[in-house]
Amino acid sequence: MMTRILLSLLCLTALAPAAEALKVQVWDRDLQTKVGDGETTGSKLVMQFVGDYDGPVVVLFAQTDEEKSRVTFPGLKSSYNGSLSKGQLTLQVPGAAGASAPNTSLTLGKFLIPFKLTLSAQPAGLSLSLPGLKTTDTAAKESSGKSGAAKDSSAKDVK
Numbered sequence: 001m002m003t004r005i006l007l008s009l010l011c012l013t014a015l016a017p018a019a020e021a022l023k024v025q026v027w028d029r030d031l032q033t034k035v036g037d038g039e040t041t042g043s044k045l046v047m048q049f050v051g052d053y054d055g056p057v058v059v060l061f062a063q064t065d066e067e068k069s070r071v072t073f074p075g076l077k078s079s080y081n082g083s084l085s086k087g088q089l090t091l092q093v094p095g096a097a098g099a100s101a102p103n104t105s106l107t108l109g110k111f112l113i114p115f116k117l118t119l120s121a122q123p124a125g126l127s128l129s130l131p132g133l134k135t136t137d138t139a140a141k142e143s144s145g146k147s148g149a150a151k152d153s154s155a156k157d158v159k
Contacts, residue, residue, distance in 0.1 A: 022063055022073065022117075026084060029056040035084055038121075045112060047121045049087050057084045059091060059108075073115045087121060 024047065026036030035057060038047035059080045063073060082091040091111050092103040109119040 022061065022067060025060045025062070026082075026089065027058050027060070028053070029058060029081075031058060036089065040117060043117055044120050045108075045117045047089070047108070047119065049084060049089065049121060051087065054085050055083065057082050057089070059089070076115065089121075 021040040022045070023040075024036075024038040024045065025034060026047075026049065027034055033053075035053040036047060036049040038045050040046075059082050061073075061076055061078055061080075063076065067073060080091045080093065082089060084090075089108040090105050091108060093106050093111065095102050095104055108121075112119055
């Protein structure tokens with residue numbers, strides 16, 4: 001009986017999701033401005049990028065101690081050079097033959113395939129919009145349009 005309970009608890013703890021996840025930060029080449037970041041949720045890497053950045057970047061990967069000890073992401077280095085253009089991140093990955101081989105350019109989505117991760121990217125500051133809800137920009141435009149129409153009709157009445 002006690003063995004069954006212990007076995008059940010062991011199975012549950014093994015199946016429990018980790019509280020922490022692989023984290024990714026994308027910085028400009030000078031490490032002055034953060035232009036993107038992300039985190040894994042299950043087998044999906046959710047990334048956000050600054051929409052107006054276009055240029056060379058440094059991509060930093062931070063694995064948890066548990067991920068490192070389990071070798072969850074074998075061969076993943078802590079940093080890669082790359083470029084970000086129109087929300088598309090491309091990494092410079094060392095060639096298969098080591099340091100003497102030329103680098104290969106891979107999009108982040110393709111880079112993640114061997115690690116069994118999929119990419120979900122979105123611009124930073126993306127807001128949720130639902131049918132029937134007005135954004136502040138839309139509401140402001142409608143408000144100014146109505147007040148302008150009210151001024152025009154009142155001007156006509158004065159004549």
